[in-house]
Amino acid sequence: MQNKTKSIRSRLIIWLTLPLIIFTIAMFVYKYFEINTKVNAFFDNTLYATGKSIEDSIGIEYGLLTVELPYFAIDLLSSDGEGYVFYSVIDVNRDKLLVGYKDLFIKDVLGNKEKVFYDTVYAGAQLRAVSFKTSLSSAGKTYNTIITIAESTENRSFVINDILSSI
16 A cells, blocks of 8 residues: 655645745736836837927928927937837928828827827837927917827837846
8 A cells, every 4th residue: 555645845845836936927927017117118208308309409480390300319219220210290280291201190199188109000110109299389379290209119129128038
């Protein structure tokens, strides 16, 4: 007859190992989402800051909006030479593209919000974009614009994976 009872040691190992494995998996999942949130917030802030630098380059000449685009600001987003950056500045009053890529801005996304971040696809690339409203006033007239800037998501994924691989 065989003894079917397990030793205290083996039962203790099983009962301690199983919760440890579950805890480790739960902690990894939590860390993944926390890192993902923080990295995306950092990249979103950089994207918005680049859009704000474009806003600073909008002027009014002879009653029309003009843009002198600071290319260095857009180069900051793609400083490693990888990925894509797209942008557009739209004169809302005349419904005219002032500078950038046609059809980048999606009208339904912004709605009545002042600023919105969203994921989209443009020119076959997965992008993270920000669109926001801005206005200038001159001689009692208000000029409204919508600025959209988008970057491909490869750098975000690379940074997230790099951080996770170092854990």
